[in-house]
Amino acid sequence: MLKCSELVERSDALLAGELSWRQRMSFRMHLFMCRHCRRYVKQLERLLRAIPGMHGKANEAEVEQVMRRIREDDQEQHRH
Amino acid sequence: MSAIASNSTGGVAVAQLQALQAGDDAAFRELVRDHHRALTAVANSIVGQSDAEEVVQIAWIKAHQNMGRFEGRASLRTWLTRIVINESKMWLRKYKRERSLQVDIDSPQPLADRFSSGGHWSKPPAAWHNDTPDDLLMVSELADCLDHLLGDMPDQQRSLLEMRDAGGMPFDEICNELTISASNARVLLHRARSQLFKLVDHYQETGEC
Numbered sequence: 001m002l003k004c005s006e007l008v009e010r011s012d013a014l015l016a017g018e019l020s021w022r023q024r025m026s027f028r029m030h031l032f033m034c035r036h037c038r039r040y041v042k043q044l045e046r047l048l049r050a051i052p053g054m055h056g057k058a059n060e061a062e063v064e065q066v067m068r069r070i071r072e073d074d075q076e077q078h079r080h
Numbered sequence: 081m082s083a084i085a086s087n088s089t090g091g092v093a094v095a096q097l098q099a100l101q102a103g104d105d106a107a108f109r110e111l112v113r114d115h116h117r118a119l120t121a122v123a124n125s126i127v128g129q130s131d132a133e134e135v136v137q138i139a140w141i142k143a144h145q146n147m148g149r150f151e152g153r154a155s156l157r158t159w160l161t162r163i164v165i166n167e168s169k170m171w172l173r174k175y176k177r178e179r180s181l182q183v184d185i186d187s188p189q190p191l192a193d194r195f196s197s198g199g200h201w202s203k204p205p206a207a208w209h210n211d212t213p214d215d216l217l218m219v220s221e222l223a224d225c226l227d228h229l230l231g232d233m234p235d236q237q238r239s240l241l242e243m244r245d246a247g248g249m250p251f252d253e254i255c256n257e258l259t260i261s262a263s264n265a266r267v268l269l270h271r272a273r274s275q276l277f278k279l280v281d282h283y284q285e286t287g288e289c
Contacts, residue, residue: 003199036204050216051245055117063112066140
């Protein structure tokens with residue numbers, strides 16, 4: 001029987017679809033009986049969905065700085 | 081995965097992708113707005129904070145020049161992340177800066193103190209109450225703690241988190257880039273995620289970080 005700490009260690013592999021059929025069955029059996037681990041896996045999935053947006057959006061000054069450099073580079077290319 | 085990294089165009093509608101490839105200025109500004117900070121975080125984890133801004137500026141110029149070559153096989157975020165990694169590596173070569181990433185395979189698993197010696201939860205996760213998953217880490221009260229946590233994270237852990245979970249890069253490609261074995265990479269990524277999990281869990285339980 002899988003321990004909670006082992007399930008947590010392997011949950012990344014579960015969510016990445018990297019576990020064998022046998023390992024997935026062992027996971028499912030554990031999750032069926034353990035509400036703490038069910039909560040952990042559900043919340044880990046939420047966390048992973050949140051990570052791509054964790055740095056937030058750039059402000060107008062940052063966007064303008066990037067665009068200014070692109071314009072300068074364009075002008076430089078045209079000169080040559 | 082959020083819309084940013086999950087669909088084939090990186091959360092950008094087909095019409096917007098067409099606008100981007102037609103050279104539409106407003107569409108490119110939107111792209112910069114959505115991805116600039118995440119890309120700066122990737123560069124930061126490779127070249128360090130003082131050079132990250134400049135490397136990302138150069139990467140944006142390259143992305144702008146090559147927008148027409150984006151084929152939609154990866155998400156836009158992943159495509160941009162690859163450009164940033166290439167530019168970061170060129171930057172390190174150009175300025176002959178040796179930057180050895182800290183290897184931290186021996187540090188304890190961040191969630192280890194949440195289990196009893198028998199491997200059962202001694203302090204189970206709190207129930208998280210945010211309704212919208214994409215906002216989970218965007219709570220203003222968490223901003224400083226998140227910055228500190230990422231700033232203190234060993235380089236390889238942070239690179240893995242930024243490239244894999246924020247950038248959507250394939251795992252094998254990251255192991256190549258970081259010259260790290262897949263088994264070590266999995267351990268380090270798990271530690272990075274566990275630290276974030278702990279941060280959010282503590283905030284959700286106490287309202288503080």
